[in-house]
Each structure stands twice: as structure tokens, then as C-alpha cells.
Amino acid sequence: MKTLQQLQEIRDKEKIRMSIRENTGECVLTTVKKSVLICGGTGCVSGSSKITRDEFKARLKDHNLENEIEVIFVGCFGLCAKGPIVIIYPEGTFYEHVFPKDVGEIVDTHLVGGQVVKRLENKEAYDDGRNKPLFETQFYKAQQRICLKNCGHIDPENIDEYIAMDGYLAYPKCVKEMTPEGVIDVIKASNLRGRGGGGFPTGRKWEVTAKAKGDQKYIVCNADEGDPGAFMDRSILEGDPHSVIESMMIAGYACGATMGYVYIRAEYPIAVQRLLMALHQAREYGILGKNAMGLGHEFDIEVRLGAGAFVCGESSALVTSIEGHRGEPRQKPPNLAVEGLWGKPTALNNVETLANIPQIILNGADWYSSIGSPGNTGTKVFALGGKIVNTGLVEIPMGTTLRTVIEDIGGGCMNGKKFKAAQTGGPSGGCIPAELIDTPIDFDSLTEIGSMMGSGGLIVMDEDNCMVDIAKFFLDFTVEESCGKCTPCRIGNKRLFEILTRISEGKGEMKDIDEMLELSEYIKRDSLCGLGKTAPNPVISTIQYFKDEFIAHIKDKKCPAGVCTALLQYIIDKEKCIGCTLCIRKCPVDAIKGELKKPETFEVIQEKCIKCGACEPACKFKAILKV
Amino acid sequence: MSAFVDTVEQKEQLDAVLSDLKVVKGSLMIAMQKAQEIYGYLPKEIQERIAENLSFPLEKVYGIATFYSQFHIHKPGKYKVGICMGTACYVRGADLLLKRVEEITGILAGQTSENGLYTVEATRCIGCCGLAPLITVGEEVFGNINADDVNRIMENYKE
Numbered sequence: 085m086k087t088l089q090q091l092q093e094i095r096d097k098e099k100i101r102m103s104i105r106e107n108t109g110e111c112v113l114t115t116v117k118k119s120v121l122i123c124g125g126t127g128c129v130s131g132s133s134k135i136t137r138d139e140f141k142a143r144l145k146d147h148n149l150e151n152e153i154e155v156i157f158v159g160c161f162g163l164c165a166k167g168p169i170v171i172i173y174p175e176g177t178f179y180e181h182v183f184p185k186d187v188g189e190i191v192d193t194h195l196v197g198g199q200v201v202k203r204l205e206n207k208e209a210y211d212d213g214r215n216k217p218l219f220e221t222q223f224y225k226a227q228q229r230i231c232l233k234n235c236g237h238i239d240p241e242n243i244d245e246y247i248a249m250d251g252y253l254a255y256p257k258c259v260k261e262m263t264p265e266g267v268i269d270v271i272k273a274s275n276l277r278g279r280g281g282g283g284f285p286t287g288r289k290w291e292v293t294a295k296a297k298g299d300q301k302y303i304v305c306n307a308d309e310g311d312p313g314a315f316m317d318r319s320i321l322e323g324d325p326h327s328v329i330e331s332m333m334i335a336g337y338a339c340g341a342t343m344g345y346v347y348i349r350a351e352y353p354i355a356v357q358r359l360l361m362a363l364h365q366a367r368e369y370g371i372l373g374k375n376a377m378g379l380g381h382e383f384d385i386e387v388r389l390g391a392g393a394f395v396c397g398e399s400s401a402l403v404t405s406i407e408g409h410r411g412e413p414r415q416k417p418p419n420l421a422v423e424g425l426w427g428k429p430t431a432l433n434n435v436e437t438l439a440n441i442p443q444i445i446l447n448g449a450d451w452y453s454s455i456g457s458p459g460n461t462g463t464k465v466f467a468l469g470g471k472i473v474n475t476g477l478v479e480i481p482m483g484t485t486l487r488t489v490i491e492d493i494g495g496g497c498m499n500g501k502k503f504k505a506a507q508t509g510g511p512s513g514g515c516i517p518a519e520l521i522d523t524p525i526d527f528d529s530l531t532e533i534g535s536m537m538g539s540g541g542l543i544v545m546d547e548d549n550c551m552v553d554i555a556k557f558f559l560d561f562t563v564e565e566s567c568g569k570c571t572p573c574r575i576g577n578k579r580l581f582e583i584l585t586r587i588s589e590g591k592g593e594m595k596d597i598d599e600m601l602e603l604s605e606y607i608k609r610d611s612l613c614g615l616g617k618t619a620p621n622p623v624i625s626t627i628q629y630f631k632d633e634f635i636a637h638i639k640d641k642k643c644p645a646g647v648c649t650a651l652l653q654y655i656i657d658k659e660k661c662i663g664c665t666l667c668i669r670k671c672p673v674d675a676i677k678g679e680l681k682k683p684e685t686f687e688v689i690q691e692k693c694i695k696c697g698a699c700e701p702a703c704k705f706k707a708i709l710k711v
Numbered sequence: 712m713s714a715f716v717d718t719v720e721q722k723e724q725l726d727a728v729l730s731d732l733k734v735v736k737g738s739l740m741i742a743m744q745k746a747q748e749i750y751g752y753l754p755k756e757i758q759e760r761i762a763e764n765l766s767f768p769l770e771k772v773y774g775i776a777t778f779y780s781q782f783h784i785h786k787p788g789k790y791k792v793g794i795c796m797g798t799a800c801y802v803r804g805a806d807l808l809l810k811r812v813e814e815i816t817g818i819l820a821g822q823t824s825e826n827g828l829y830t831v832e833a834t835r836c837i838g839c840c841g842l843a844p845l846i847t848v849g850e851e852v853f854g855n856i857n858a859d860d861v862n863r864i865m866e867n868y869k870e
Contacts, residue, residue: 126837126838126839127838127839127840127841127842130839130842130845130852130854131842131854164839164840164841164842165841167841309838310835311836312796312797312798312799312801312835312836313797313798313799313836313840314836314838315836315838315839315840318838350744350781351781351834351835351837351838352838388737388740388741389740389741389744390779391740391743391744391779391780391781391782392779392780392781392835393778393779393780394835405740406737407736407737408736408737408738408739408740408741408775409739409775410774410775410778410779411778411779426736426737467799467838467840469797469798469799469840469841469843470798470799470802470803470840470843471802471803475799475840475841475843476841507798510798541798541799543798543799543802544802545802549802554802557798557801558798567778
């Protein structure tokens with residue numbers, strides 16, 4: 085067990101070693117002269133960054149440089165579109181798309197030879213003959229990193245690096261200087277709201293749990309991030325697992341709980357492994373366990389793996405699942421804070437919510453509530469995905485407009501296409517159309533326009549995406565993931581899906597639109613849990629903003645974006661056709677006829693065409709048109 | 712289908728897991744997850760053994776096995792081919808990848824080929840949205856691909 089004094093010594097020593105990564109030009113060189121930071125987030129690991137890391141280590145050893153140049157596997161840098169990413173400090177050279185085959189060149193040319201490998205350097209990060217600090221580049225400029233402060237900066241598998249970043253300072257501050265009520269007051273004053281989607285004030289949740297009667301209380305961390313296209317919580321656990329552990333300890337102190345559970349998706353193997361490793365290190369240091377940090381309180385954490393059920397992101401279903409049952413939600417009230425896990429008072433918070441806590445304790449409620457807007461304080465992490473140039477993980481102050489996120493940070497739509505809509509809140513949320521691009525992103529503004537903050541997936545769609553198809557996509561998801569406990573959700577959403585399918589096949593009627601809206605109201609009103617209550621949102625919001633697309637499908641039997649295959653036709657532009665017959669040879673069902681070198685004879689036989697699309701890219705003269 | 716037979720080591724591993732878990736609160740799902748790690752799936756025989764050892768009715772075990780999508784009650788194919796159907800992948804054309812995988816393997820999502828070579832799954836978001844659209848084969852991830860790349864990738868998983 086380490087004493088607080090020993091932890092402070094580690095902090096001081098590690099701070100000096102890590103100052104090399106500050107990118108300010110001022111650092112104390114210890115035996116370590118250079119730092120090679122390699123992204124070890126899931127996205128980059130899928131791009132072989134683990135092999136890249138091993139290759140770096142092996143090559144540096146060959147050059148006898150393994151003590152002078154450290155190779156650190158860090159969490160997500162955020163700019164996934166450029167991954168796998170490698171950054172070399174103290175110079176701050178930002179290399180993009182680095183694969184194992186490139187390592188030799190970087191080691192020989194840069195680390196040994198002192199010359200930057202131009203072909204791999206991120207063009208924007210190098211300006212006027214100097215390396216721009218990351219936070220000055222377009223992608224990072226408008227961001228403010230609080231939850232992601234340590235992601236991409238520290239080695240998540242080394243507790244000492246977390247300690248160096250003022251880690252495990254907030255918990256002793258709470259226990260030594262504050263009462264449990266005092267901690268809750270600070271969180272309340274910070275106005276922190278739950279980042280899992282609901283936006284419930286965290287301080288109030290803790291207060292109810294603290295006041296509830298129970299011989300045992302629990303802290304549960306919801307890391308069951310099931311929202312498709314969202315990976316914020318995973319990135320935090322992969323890049324900075326100790327921040328979540330410390331927050332749960334603080335929550336335990338504030339609420340009077342001695343035991344915590346992290347319920348995490350089994351689909352996140354790297355996050356699970358890093359969390360387990362972090363827990364092990366924290367126990368070894370005496371930070372977790374009986375008499376945690378020697379401060380007289382007990383707290384320990386167990387990890388429970390989810391098994392692939394979206395509904396388990398709902399708090400009562402999650403708790404039921406930890407108890408070892410089918411993850412079905414229960415009637416509320418009583419709320420979990422009064423009667424939660426095994427019937428005991430339970431404070432359940434999402435990963436990102438928790439990641440804010442140590443910063444609030446260390447920097448104060450006033451600091452935190454000065455960020456964002458009143459009622460919507462702090463920052464929010466978004467997973468930016470879809471048809472956007474800079475796919476990745478971004479953290480922005482609340483109230484930043486959608487335009488800033490999409491145009492400035494995201495770099496606009498891919499291939500110069502026109503921005504059509506952004507989808508937030510996943511299967512529970514809605515679409516924000518292009519005309520509302522100046523909407524500030526916060527809990528209240530998004531709810532007002534019929535979407536919701538959700539957990540933080542932000543999917544960008546362009547003119548090639550069909551909104552009827554998107555609504556159908558989400559309903560397909562909900563139908564599959566509904567636990568089946570209550571009828572409006574189980575059957576109602578199925579009916580919505582069927583109507584949407586009919587419309588996308590050109591068999592819709594105008595009355596379908598009103599019927600869907602009416603049915604949606606019933607489902608929202610009569611479902612028990614959040615999944616059912618929000619499931620129709622994608623339908624309602626697409627009808628609200630893209631009604632003309634629904635009408636085009638129903639009345640004109642056309643899909644304006646050219647997505648719904650049943651409504652498509654392939655035809656031949658006889659002006660462009662030269663009669664080469666390549667399309668005839670490509671067609672798997674002999675649906676194209678025509679004589680060699682006689683374009684006027686070419687025709688798609690619509691009754692035979694299965695709309696597989698094989699002919700379109702085959703034609704070198706762009707004579708196959710999709711209408 | 713041949714009858715289920717397990718090896719001595721597998722049986723010993725499962726016995727050890729079950730005896731450890733007898734004292735743990737809410738242990739049923741953990742037991743099932745560990746059992747699936749050992750066997751790759753949860754055949755009826757294993758569900759029965761878990762039920763018996765942890766004193767739960769078999770229908771409770773079966774109920775959980777069929778509720779959560781991660782549990783498999785049928786033996787999966789040698790290659791698990793997953794097509795990520797998260798929103799980011801979907802808007803970038805993941806359905807075209809799925810269609811191609813289905814064509815190549817001759818089975819639909821959720822099925823296992825008769826020769827035991829492939830199991831095709833339309834998976835939930837795996838969170839590599841920067842690589843969208845993508846497919847996975849076992850632990851390997853192939854990102855930023857189109858349908859023709861799928862043919863190339865699947866060439867390596869033919870036997």
C-alpha cells in the first residue's frame with residue numbers, strides 16, 4: 085500500500101518525465117529524450133497499431149535506443165479518420181496512417197536521422213516551418229477536453245501516468261476536506277447532468293441515494309454503450325480507466341456506498357482488459373479496497389460484462405442484468421436511488437458523467453459551470469461519424485453549434501457532397517435537418533427541435549442518404565432490441581417498421597403518415613422504459629423535417645436519394661452508350677439487351693432487372709443511369 | 712448433427728468455474744459467459760450442467776441464453792464473418808457489404824453454413840466508425856472497404 089506521500093513522490097517524478105509530451109518546447113529532459121505516442125484505441129488497433137508499437141520497440145532496441153526513446157501506447161487521439169496515428173515528442177510531429185511497414189523509415193529517418201518523414205506527416209500540423217501544437221489544428225481548435233484530457237496523452241496501462249496528471253488527488257481531497265454532503269453540494273452546484281442521454285442532474289441523483297435508507301448501497305457505472313455509432317464511453321475506458329475508478333470512489337464516499345459495479349459491453353475487449361488492469365493496479369497501490377488510500381473508507385469495484393442487449397443500457401434493466409437475469413426493465417418508481425441493485429439504494433451513472441467528477445472536485449463547481457451555458461454546463465463528447473471527412477471523437481463545450489462541429493471540426497461532408505441531416509441520440513433520437521445547422525448543441529435545444537442529446541453518437545448524412553430508409557434502419561434496430569415485456573413497444577414498433585417497409589417498396593398510402601404518427605404517440609405514452617418511450621422518435625422527426633421524401637415515396641413511387649431499391653430503375657442513356665456490351669456481360673440475370681456497336685438497340689428489361697447495380701460501375705461511359 | 716461431446720479439459724475447466732461461482736451473487740450470467748469461452752457456444756448439455764450446478768431451472772438458463780445476442784446455442788462456423796451494422800457503417804453502405812458476404816457464403820445473416828465453415832452475423836456497432844464500413848472475420852477487422860474488396864478478403868477464408 086502506498087501512502088499519500090509516496091503517491092505524491094510518484095506524481096512529482098512522473099510529471100518531469102512526461103513534460104516531454106507538453107508540446108510547449110519547454111521540458112526537462114531526463115534519460116528519456118523522445119516519446120513516441122501510438123494510438124491504442126480500438127479504431128487504430130484495428131489498423132494494426134499494436135504491431136506498429138511492437139515494431140517500434142524492436143527497431144529501437146536494434147539501435148540501442150530503447151532507454152532514450154520511450155514508446156507509449158496511449159488512448160484515442162480523436163482523429164480516427166487519420167488513423168493509425170503516431171505522434172513524436174518533444175517536437176510534436178504528427179504522423180497519420182502509420183502502418184507496420186512504415187516504422188523502419190520513421191525510426192531511421194526521424195528518430196535516428198533527425199529528419200521528418202514528410203510523406204506521413206499530417207499536412208495541417210506542420211505550418212510555417214514549425215509543428216503546430218495539436219490544439220491549434222482545425223480538428224482540435226474548437227474542442228475543449230475535460231473528459232478526454234488524458235486520452236491520447238497517458239499510458240492507460242500505467243497507473244503512475246494517471247497519478248502524474250493529478251490523478252487520485254480528488255478522492256483524498258473529498259475525504260480529507262469535505263463531508264459527503266459537501267461533495268454532493270459541489271456536484272449539484274456544477275450543474276452536471278447525466279451524459280448517458282437522460283440529462284438528469286447527477287448531484288440530485290447522489291443526494292437521493294445518500295439519503296435513502298439501506299444497510300448497503302451501490303455505485304453502478306453504465307458502460308453498456310449500445311447506441312450504434314457511439315464510442316465515447318469506450319474511448320474513455322480505453323484511454324483513461326483510472327478516472328472512472330476514482331469517480332466511483334468519490335461517488336461511494338458521497339453516497340455512503342462501499343461497493344461498485346461497472347457493467348460494460350463485452351464487445352469492447354480492449355476497454356475491458358484495460359479496466360481490469362487498472363483495477364488490479366489500484367488495488368496493489370492500496371487505492372481500492374478496505375481502508376482505501378489509508379483514509380478510513382472502504383470501496384471496491386467489480387466488473388460485469390454485458391452480453392449484447394441494447395435494452396440493458398436502460399438503468400433498471402442494467403441492474404436486473406447485473407443480478408443475473410434477463411435484462412428487462414422494471415416499473416419506476418421506486419427509482420434505483422431508493423431501490424436498485426439487489427433492492428438496495430443505487431447511484432447509477434454513465435462513464436462520461438463520471439469522467440467529469442474528479443475535474444469538478446479539483447477545479448471547483450464555479451469553474452465547471454462557467455463552461456457551456458446555464459442549465460447545460462460543461463462539455464459533451466461526441467462520436468462523429470457517417471459521411472464526414474474527420475470521423476472521430478470530439479469534446480465540445482455545450483452550446484457549440486452543429487455548424488461548428490460539422491464544418492469546422494468535422495471538415496464538412498465527404499467528397500464535397502451536400503450536408504443533409506445529422507442524427508443524434510441513435511435509435512432514441514432524431515434527425516436535425518441542414519436548415520437547423522445553427523442549433524446550439526445542448527440538452528434543451530436538441531429536445532426542442534425533436535431530437536435529443538443521447539449518449540453522443542452524431543452521424544452525418546448527405547444527399548445520398550434516404551430519410552425513409554434511415555427511419556426504417558432505426559426501427560429495424562428497435563424491433564430487434566425490444567425486450568418484449570410491454571406490448572406497445574413489442575408490437576407497436578413492429579407495425580411501424582412494416583409501414584416503413586411498405587413505403588420504401590412503393591406500396592405506401594398517404595394515410596400511412598398519419599397512422600404512423602398516431603401509433604407513435606401510443607408507443608411513447610404507454611411503454612414502460614426509455615427504449616419504448618423514445619423508439620418512435622426517428623420516425624416522428626424524419627416525418628417532421630423530411631415529409632416531402634415520404635410523399636415522393638408514396639405518391640410518385642420515387643426515392644429521391646436513390647437508395648430504396650424497389651423504387652429504382654436502371655436505364656441506358658443512348659447518347660452516351662457506344663454499344664460495347666460490357667453491361668450485358670456483367671448483368672447476372674440477362675436483363676440488358678442490345679446489339680454490338682448499336683447503342684440505339686440497348687435497353688434494360690425492367691421486369692427481369694433485380695437492381696443489383698452491377699452494370700452501373702461496369703460502364704466506362706457512364707451510360708447507365710439510376711432513376 | 713452429431714451429439715455433443717466435450718474433452719476432459721473442457722469439463723474440468725467448467726467444473727472449476729461453476730464451483731467458484733456458487734458463492735457469487737448473481738453468478739448465472741457470468742457462468743454462461745465463461746462456459747461459452749470454453750466451448751464456443753452453449754449447447755443444451757452445457758446449459759443443463761450450469762442449471763444443475765448453480766440450482767437454477769433449465770428454462771431460466773435457456774431464457775437468458777436466448778435473450779442476449781452474445782450467447783449462441785448452436786455451434787458457430789469456423790469463420791465468424793461480422794458485418795458492422797452501426798449507423799456510421801450503414802450510412803456508408805454496409806448493406807452492400809452484407810449482401811456480398813451473403814452471396815459469397817450462400818447463407819443469410821444469422822445463419823451458419825452447412826459445411827460448418829461460416830457464420831454470418833449483422834453485428835451491432837463495434838465502434839470503429841473511422842473505418843466505416845467494415846467487416847470482421849474472427850478478430851480481424853477490415854475497414855474502409857467496398858463490396859469488391861469483400862471478394863478479395865474472403866479468398867483467404869475458403870477452407
